[in-house]
Amino acid sequence: MAKMDETLTMLKDLTDAKGIPGNEKEAREVMEKYVTPYADEVTTDNLGSLIAKKEGNASGPKIMVAGHLDEIGFMVTRIDEKGFVYFQTVGGWWSQVMLAQRVTIMGSNGDVTGVIGSKPPHILSADARKKPMDIKDMFIDIGASSKEEAEEFGVKPGNSVVPYFEFTPLKNDKMLLAKAWDNRIGIAIAIEVLKQLKGADHPNVVYGVGTIQEEVGLRGAKTSANQIQPDIGFGVDVGIAGDTPGVSDKDADSELGKGPQIVLYDASMISHKGLRDLVVDTADASGIPYQFASMAGGGTDSGSIHVTANGVPSLSITVASRYIHTHAAIIHRDDFENAVKLIVETIKKLDADTVKELILA
Structure with missing residues (x-):
């Protein structure tokens, strides 16, 4: 088995935790343990979504980065x-x-x-x-x-x-096999984004959120977004990998290890053009690999976030995953790390003027 570094230990703790919709307590406690050192304040909404707040510029836009705590x-x-x-x-x-x-x-x-x-x-x-x-x-x-x-x-x-399934790095130790990647990898991204912003300047307030009950209707994203009232929303989740036998490019064309997926369209949301363009430009300028994805069915927490209050420009950034909604799925560690990097670099650009401009882009 691969040597367990800090990141792998966090991913093991998150995926081994038990938390179905309506009973996310164990997963929430693991997230709280890992995110608290990087947050100025950790709270919950009244249904149990975890909200970790980090201030860059207290009067800047509010940026919500949401993964969901629950697994099927x-x-x-x-x-x-x-x-x-x-x-x-x-x-x-x-x-x-x-x-x-x-x-x-x-x-x-x-x-x-x-x-x-x-x-x-x-x-x-x-x-x-x-x-x-x-x-x-x-x-x-x-x-x-x-x-x-x-x-x-x-x-x-x-x-x-x-x-029941135990976290296991495969022989190629960037390939990680575990239950509940959907969506503990999103929780890991939210934690890691706050960690990488720890000593960095950012012109906004960032909320790393672990939402509840996504798998039964994006419910915790509604309540937590209502509490935060964000200006920008990122849903972070898993997406479909198309690199296994029997899957054609017409069904899904993403490959593990080729970068995070920028979701153009799913059944819950059409991605916000202005925010999408900013993220793509940021990836290109920073040399971060990415893939486009669209899904006729399914959705992510962005589906609830973007229709909160009077509207929140939102985008889903996902990690391609094989065998989601089963006992065990596979993701690639590079895709996780590049998703974090892409969101961090984008957050650094999201000052009040940029947010204002991209709303009507």
Whole structure:
């Protein structure tokens, strides 16, 4: 395994943390630990999004850099008489990536290990074997022999269920395999942006934000942006990588390691032209690699931020990721570091006059 430097340790702590929509506490505490040394003030909104504030020029524009704390997971809905646990998906899952996967139930007496099960193929009809298993026909086996024993384990309706996977750098140690890159990498970017601005001049006030409940409707971005009232918004998230077998350039053309993605369009937002042009010009002038991306479906926190109050010029800057919305995804460390660099260099340019000009660009 790669030698764990400070950055890899932070990325491990962030991705190993458990936090599905509605229960982001563990991930929030990890973010708070890492961001507090670089912030002038750390607060939350009333739903639990973390807001770390750093003043450059106190009378300058307010810049919001938002990643989301939550990862997709499940919630316990009922336990049957034999001790099998049924669940609700929380966030978008594809049934084919779920079966036989290990999960952790955050029980009232501590963590409970389980595995997602269903009928074995041997007893299915020939037609049924050809079809993906419906999520409603899946359950979690925790090794309990009865409902009472499951309850003794501390499992009850409402418990969070989180995918289990350990952070692992691959043989090429810039390729990082982990659960919850969507979107702990965005949280890492927000932390690292504040860290790199620690001793730097910047003509504005920067807010590094860990939003809650993005995966179920960009909800925490609404409340945190309402509290901050930013002048400029950056949503930082993962994007789709197109560099694996079977994916054509028509579907996705980004490659791992070729730079952060500047999102032109997604289902939640058309990127702000003035801000997009400034970011592209900054990347070109600084020699920072980047890729353009667009997605017909899906969205990011920018979708909520840009329609806050009377409008916030916003842009999503994302890190290409393989296998998102599964138990384990892969990103490239260079893309993370270049995303941070690009946002930091852009923030240094965002004084009051520049912000005013780009609004109507």
